[in-house]
Amino acid sequence: MEETIKRINELYHLSQKRPLTEEELKEQGLLRAEYLSAIRASVKGQLSNVQIVEKNGDVHPLESLKERKNNVRKQCLEIRKNISAERFAEAGENLKNEILKLVEKDNIKYVSVYASKDGEIPTDPLFEALIEKGITVCYPIVQGNSLIFQSVKSLDELKVGTFGVREPESRLQEMKTGAKMPGSGVVFTTDIGKELILLPGLSFDREGHRIGYGKGYYDLFLEGIESTGIHTVGACMKECMAENLKDVPDGKLPCEKHDIKADEVIIV
Numbered sequence: 001m002e003e004t005i006k007r008i009n010e011l012y013h014l015s016q017k018r019p020l021t022e023e024e025l026k027e028q029g030l031l032r033a034e035y036l037s038a039i040r041a042s043v044k045g046q047l048s049n050v051q052i053v054e055k056n057g058d059v060h061p062l063e064s065l066k067e068r069k070n071n072v073r074k075q076c077l078e079i080r081k082n083i084s085a086e087r088f089a090e091a092g093e094n095l096k097n098e099i100l101k102l103v104e105k106d107n108i109k110y111v112s113v114y115a116s117k118d119g120e121i122p123t124d125p126l127f128e129a130l131i132e133k134g135i136t137v138c139y140p141i142v143q144g145n146s147l148i149f150q151s152v153k154s155l156d157e158l159k160v161g162t163f164g165v166r167e168p169e170s171r172l173q174e175m176k177t178g179a180k181m182p183g184s185g186v187v188f189t190t191d192i193g194k195e196l197i198l199l200p201g202l203s204f205d206r207e208g209h210r211i212g213y214g215k216g217y218y219d220l221f222l223e224g225i226e227s228t229g230i231h232t233v234g235a236c237m238k239e240c241m242a243e244n245l246k247d248v249p250d251g252k253l254p255c256e257k258h259d260i261k262a263d264e265v266i267i268v
Helices: 002-017 022-047 065-081 085-106 124-132 217-225
Strands: 051-053 059-061 110-112 136-143 146-151 158-160 166-168 195-199 231-236 264-267
Touching: 002 022, 085 124, 085 195, 085 231, 085 264, 124 136, 136 166, 136 217, 146 217, 195 217
Parallel strands: 110 136, 110 195, 195 231, 231 264
Antiparallel strands: 051 059, 136 146, 158 166
């Protein structure tokens, strides 16, 4: 760094005596960029060791919320890469069994299930088990910035759609979250207290806070149904629970006041 600063100063003093050549101007620009990059890295390193103590006693690093969430995402995605197919299958079976227990205990009639893809807890076994029990099963469809939910009777009805995720082909021209649409297959609000929504996520903590892929679709949807009484359940592999992540030493995911928690979390 000393040599870089020395050369920057040399070029500056030279520019006071005569115009710099094109090559010298280019060198000057590169050296300044190198210097600023080193300064930013140094400051960031120092700030990473600073901790903020909230009024409620919570302590967390002085790092932007976005950075902290992205760190969790990166760590979970890396963890998933190293999980075997057998372990994913086991997690899928565990999830199926736990959801079936909830369905029976709470007399649930409608369940929204996300369509899993590679690197996620398999949900197809859960779908088959719910259909066998006569439960109405819905899948989300991305429409604009929103999610709508539509009932499905067979996995063959799912086609690869937005972001490479399987979803039903919409039978609706237009709808609003929570609207009653007779015959549409959108069943939420038809029997309040008998619905359950399974939430996808890269990581959850014990309090129900969730970090997804960062697109925000479920966050907006959850905001719209917060006062409806619909039961929300997070599904998380134990390897990705916040308490098991090195970047979350206190076991609590970074969150904001407006973040909506899952009512409960199933760890598989």
